[in-house]
Amino acid sequence: MFEETLDPKDWEEQRKIGHQIIDDMIEHLKNIREKPVWQPIPLEIKDKMRKPIPKEHQKISAIYNDIREMIIPYTLGNTHPCFWGWVVGTGTLFGAYGDLIASALNQPSGGLEHIANYVEYQVIEWVKEMLAYDPQASGLITRGASMASLVGLTVARNLKTGYNVREKGLQSLNAKITYYCSTEGHSCLQKAVELLGIGSQNFRRIPVTEDFQINIEELKKAISKDKQNGYKPICIIGNLGTVNTGAVDDLTTLADIAKKHDMWFHIDGAFGALTKITPESYHLADGMELADSIAIDFHKWFHTNYAVGCVLVKSPKDHYNSFALVPEYLAHGTRGVGGPEIWYSDYGFELSGEFKTLKIWMTLKEHGIEKFGQLIEQNIQQAKYLTELIKKDDNLELLAPTAMNIVCFRFKKEGIDQEILNKLNEEIVLQLQEQGIAVPSHTRLNGNYAIRVSITNHRTKREDLKTFINAVKRIAKQIEATIL
């Protein structure tokens, strides 16, 4: 009797395509600088993408031809040296090999006795060491900082609410609990607070100073006022690198306030936590060691191929108690495949995950930790350089202090009113992107449309930033000529 399988009928054909793919990816990354940073996806490609579910098998060579035509040219552009939008990492070729190996071996993380769990354990030990965080802390590898923060903020809720939230839910709450963060805190934090059943109205958004740091006096006032009004403040979230401007809150003072009120202190260090490993800018992360939990990303400034983040929790017991639930069919053994002591599924919501840590383990060995620190420092110095170019130019205006790797500025001209200036700068950003010159993103600061350059890119050179500034001015002049 013939029985089916998904294995290739022709292994040699698969081998040939596999080698071709590796060759193409090497060429793609080697020549990335020569390509447009980004290009719009043509309508015909979008149409071609919309097809009924395949019923017949297709030749893998035809599938790969589609990939060359429809997928490879229309990526986000974040592997290009002139991509500085949002906060997106560059990745590495060897990291991609890590994904290939992890995926071909098809290892689920989460539990059971197999080597992926030991790689994860090792990577978490390395993270604690490189961030100089408590060596006793527990950790979990996540998809990103959003999930990492959700984990940290869950432990905060379960511990500081003061009763068994896992059993009783928030139904038996007699005092409303409140979380605190600055107005610059990332949206994932509010989403986490909403998911936790606390409600966004109990997520206090504290105003910021001129430097976009949390206003400490306002925070103190908000906590006192809430206490007087019968709320139960349980968690402060500090920003170590805000997404808008890269601002860093006064983490040491936030830790003091949290301690005084018996609150949890979580840090969103998605990219900024990694300044700890730089040769010169490590002081930006002062106070990080005081956090009860920290969320970081590997796929941004650590250039690990998407998607990997990590949460560290100072108290392994509280971390475990927030998530562990072990039915008989998942019982942890001491022998055999059910074996190991640590199941990472006891430290987060998800059970199965991909073997995300192999690429981190591989690239750390490939380059060594110091190299990563130097590259982060290089980006910080490039941001300073860009800031100087802007300051020197009468037609450019800085819209926020450059605290780290993010520069917010705009094109300006005397006598043009605010609304038109906003439109003009928006048009500059769109044209830079659509012409494939560079990808900055934008934000609004005090009502002003800002061109936002966020450098988490190991391929960027200073020259690229100079060319970029010239392009901004050239495009601004062209727009001026047509609209003014």
Ligand SMILES: *Cc1c(COP(=O)(O)O)cnc(C)c1O
């Ligand atoms: C990117 C980012 C997040 C969200 O992280 P993901 O990895 O995208 O989930 C949170 N906070 C800050 C400051 C970020 O830059």
